[in-house]
Amino acid sequence: MQQSNAYIITFSIILTVVLGLLLSGTSEVLKPIQKKAEELDTKKQILGAVLPAEKIAEMKPEEVNEFYAGRITSTVVNIKGEEVEEQDGAKVTAETVDVGKNYKKDPEERLFPVFIFLEEESEGAAIAYVLPVYGNGLWDKIWGFVALKTDMDTIEGVTFSHAGETPGLGARITTLDVQQRYKNKTIYNEDGELVSVYMQKGEGKDYSNDPHKIDGLSGATITGDGVNKMLKNYLNYYQSYMDKKKEGSSKVAMN
């Protein structure tokens, strides 16, 4: 079968248009549903930093939404730790701040959302502060949430996600097994300096006695470095906010 060039070109154009319409049509139809699924996933990640994974796995989507609405309150701060309610005339809420977009801005201009996990009663006191973090892995962006206890030092839990890390290697940052390693580590050293928690190179060593080190990911050193950088950067950005919170709580203690 030998067709003329004109036929081949016409065929290709028609095929492209038909497939293009099909894809963009589907994308348009499914977009609202996908958006909801993504929002739910973000909520699950935030809750994942403070709740055991089995509990979240058991929850139905509506329950997650309900639980989130009842137990999580949020605020947005800038690099100085001051609460921000408006930017460029628009109201800002923690849920609408796109951490990825902010990542491209200068740290001084970025907005930093804070999700506060409350005690059982609706107006209860904070149990943990969940801070979003964002950075680069080996292939693509990585992000996550770090939950700090009210001493602003001990890690309650973390969740990490990634866009394109190698499955079985770097992608393991999303597994419970790896995220558990951060639990109860501390981010300040004895001199009160922010040192963050560092994932080490290599895997299989016991770091349970070192409050700032955790076991690494074999075969995913660059992803691990990305996670370390991401944590260090963002904990630094939140430092003023954390200092304020600490002052606040120590004042309460003195009273």
Next chain:
Amino acid sequence: MSTETAEKAIIVKDSEALLSKRRKKLVTDPLVDDNPITIQVLGICSALAVTTQMQPTLVMALSVIFVIVMSNLTISLLRNKIPGRVRIIVQLAVVATLVTLVNEVLKAFAYDMYKELSVFVGLIITNCIVMGRLEAFALGNKPYDSILDGFGSALGYSWIILTVAFFRELWGSGSIFGIPVFDYVSGLFGEDFNLATNGLMVSPVGAFIILGLLIWIQRSKTGYVEN
């Protein structure tokens, strides 16, 4: 549309039974005798990667069945219209579109699965089984036969990856479809009886071993020898 090849309206009375012997063979052949994974050794990449657990493997199998059947149908319907010189690109475009559709639907309705399968759904595009069936069969056969052929090949792929996943999840995580089988068994026999899981099965090495064993068993039964 005008083509240079004289195209007669072929309306041959189809007197062949809906599931004639020949057509049954189209479906059953790829299950064992001409299995895409164990005999043709195609689609190994995803067979190794997604088979740590049954549930994602099932979703992967269903996605592959959908993509192969639909692309076989589409290409077969267009087989007299597709210009020979650009046929590979046309096939790729059709397959890529179908795969993107699957990905979008998963993202909307099974977000957790979408995250877990991540790149592997996209990689169905490069699954040699898909392109292989299009080139070898759909381009030269009628739509219905092509559907059967695609379904057969996809099924041959699916049962193999599901079998691999069954053993990997059972031995690696001690569960089937997330149900902790090992715990139940241990519970039945009292506390002294403890079934240990094998971490090797969770890593891709486990898939290699199981797949190798499967191929071994199959070939010793069928007597198939590679030339």
